[in-house]
Amino acid sequence: MFTVNIRVLGVSSNYSFRGLIVAFSRLYKYNPTPPHCYLIYDLIYEPENIDVLVKLLDNNTIESYLLAWRGPRGNVLHVWGPSKCELIHNIVLDASRPLYIELYSETST
Secondary structure, three states: OOOOEEEEEOOOOOOOHHHHHHHHHHHHHHOOOOOHHHHHHHHHHOHHHEEEEEEEOOOOOEEEEEEEEEEOOEEEEEEEOOOHHHHHHOOOOOOOOOEEEEEEOOOOO
16 A cells, blocks of 8 residues: 655645546646656656645646655656746755756646
8 A cells, every 4th residue: 555645735625636636637638748747657656755736726627736756866846837936835855855846837848
């Protein structure tokens, strides 16, 4: 058994884990490039090494997300959507490890 650490910002408790997974898969189907492919891969193969922070809109669609991966050479943040600063502000990382940040927008390829 594994635990996936996903935190949600921006809405009440009117969302479900299943709904988040469906929303993640829709992002990937629409645009199967980074960072969405990293998110899906890590949810499947490396859930113990990631934290995901999601900003939802009122209709429970994903506005932005941050994928924090704890890799062997440091922490990597993949941040997608317009709320990058808010998401980065809400993540806690090990300050003794190197940090790499990748910022993406809707038009990133």
